[in-house]
Amino acid sequence: MRLEDALRQILLDNQIRTQEELVETLNALGHEEVSQSRVSRMLRKLGAIKAKNADGEIVYRLPKEPAPPAMDSSVETLALDIVANEAMIIIHTSPGAASLIGRIVDFRQEELMVLGTIAGDDCLMVIPKTTQQVEEVSNRLKELLYL
Structure with a gap:
């Protein structure tokens, strides 16, 4: 995983x-x-700030970071197939599920190398x-969506 x-x-x-x-946590992860x-x-x-957590401790946070959509085993039934050409990737989903899958992908945009x-x-x-990343992105999406 990239350092950032x-x-x-x-x-x-x-x-x-x-x-x-x-620094210690990053070192433990191999950086x-x-x-x-x-x-x-x-x-x-990254625009990180220090803010109080629920226990009143001051901790680093990413400002206005959207909460990730909930992902559980049901995502396996929502994403049906992934196909790609040399420029883009299409994920076929159950009816009504494309927006939810889109939110999941958008939340992990940097990690997945998605524009x-x-x-x-x-x-x-x-x-x-x-376009050189189509295959890698497709593989990462398949792993994320259990396909």
Whole structure:
């Protein structure tokens, strides 16, 4: 996982109080040459802020980060098939499910290397950041959607 993606995921999944804690967590994930100053620059780039959590502790947060759509085993029944050509990917879904699958993909846009999505009723068009990434994006989507 790219360093920036790892940092974003750590902030979403954990209650990180200090930059040192963040460096230690990144090191544990295999990003061993990360310094506190680099973490500081990345936090600024991501727009991370310090805010109180439910326990009143001050922790790093990503501002106005949308909550990810709930994903459970039912996503297996919503996404039916993924097909691709040299430029884009189409996800066929159960009727009415394309928007939900689109939200799931949009929430993980950076991790999945996706430029954007367009949803219909039962079909979702996924546009990779580059045409060279179509196969990789398609594989990541298949893994995410249990296909």
